Amino acid sequence: MIHPMRLQKGDTIGVTAPAGPPDQEKLQRALAFFNELGLRVKLGRNIMKKLGFLAGTDEERLSDLHEMMADTKVKAIVFARGGYGTGRIADRIDYELIRQNPKIIWGYSDITYLHTAIRQQTGLITFHGPMLASDIGKNDFDPFSAQLFKQLFIPTQLDYTEVISPLKVYAPGEATGQLIGGNLSLLVSTLGTPYELETAGKLLLLEDIGEEPYRIDGMLNQLRLAGKLRDAAGVILADFAEADPTVNPSLTLEEVFMDYFSAFPGPVMSGFKIGHCFPHFSVPLGVNAKLSTAEKRLLIEPGVR
Template sequence: MIRPKALKPGARLAIVSPASAAKAELVEAGMERLRAMGYEPVLFPHALSRGPLYYAGTVAERVDDLHAAFADTSIDGIVCTRGGWGSAELLPYLDAALIKANPKVFVGYSDHTSLHIWMRKFAGLVTFHGPMVAADFSRGDGADVASWAAVVGASGGAWSVGAAEGLRVLKPGVAEGVFDGGCLSIFVEAVGTPYAPEVSEGILFLEDIGTKPYQWDRQLLHLRYAGQLDGVKGIVLGDMTQCVPAEDQELLERAILHALRDFAGPVGIGLRSGHVGAGNVTLTLGAQARLDLGGEPRLEFFRG
């Protein structure tokens, strides 16, 4: 796995929209927040485009922006504006050799799970599941700045998340391995395609929005039947407040435990990354990690 260089003060960040169209005012608000954090955001040509249907431009335009962001030697990192739908359309046209030769910080979540899976599978690139420009940085409390700084702005050592970032114990235990995952629905939809995830001997992270208890149950069962959980040592699930109301949280947890009743490893829940109301935590996909749910919940990432 190739880990891109950390973002230093003054780093230039390409702002791209690989999926759905973003609102210009939210993109500008997010860029202003990034400027206040010491970065130089660079809006790429089609980041504010509105193409057919709900897309941010045509497939060719979105691919061109992504390729240009990786190829531009003055760009240090790439941050998506928002998710929506559309990233999977780009996969057949992405240049693995170009991306592998120009490794850079790539940040996004939701629909961009497709890109995270592709970049790991075909380019061997470590990527980052974290806040986006219009979706999170545009709101004062949208991004967890501490984890962002620790993950993409540091160059060595280990870092961890735990109860302060929402992590709770559903099933105790300890596991180690490569950390991977993303949005549940996008992850599941990739199974059976040439762009299917390859999770083995690792820790799987899954989160989503608007996903009801029976849908979590159904999709986790699908992952089991597809063999996607065969090598998984531990599972971390995201913050569920964007999936069901408070009164349904207990039902959701029971549905998850039912779906994972034959899973031998530890299971955590509540980690605030991805579709969250506030404080979106940045996580490293492709990094070595250790999940300790034997007491105080702790997920530790190692750089190497």
């Protein structure tokens, strides 16, 4: 795996919108956060574009991403928001450009498609964390979530325990492996493509928003039938926001998780504040991690060098 170089004060980060169009007011409000970290910000040339549910055409969004990757002054790319659209450009990304210019790539939600494709095509470690317009620019963006950006400046082993949030064990055990995953619906959408999620021997992180239990059941079943759950060494069930059922009767989310994970051969825990939530515990993807249900702990190796 390729560890990107850590940030230093005075560095420039690039901001692009490879999926949906960002709220411009929240985007501008978020810029002050990076200035306070001692960073300069370069906005993508097409960051103001809108095309329906997309932040401009595929060519415009792809052009911004490639321009930031090729710019040697840009040391990190932090995406403006998720939404929808990254899968549309996955087959046109210049992965050799990314491999030759490894730098920090930070985002989540729809960015899960890019995390998966970039890691599997290049070996670059990327970061699952809050974005400008969808998180940082909000009034309720909290200090704990902000503090997690420090891992980009200093190589840091992350230690998630019940000090942060209550954790529930669905299957006991301990496993070490590469931390992968992200948004459940995006991971399912990679199946059958050249960027299909590889889970063998890895710790699989899952989160989502706005998906009620029957929908989550259907996506977990698709991962099961594709062998992706069977192959994983362990499963980290993170935040599933806005998952209350609207159909009646319905299984609860906990009942769905019990159905799929109570007999899992490796460790499975839920309750991690990773995803569409505050606080948002940011993590590097592609690094080695250890999940222990006895200790109720997730230890994650540093993502930068």
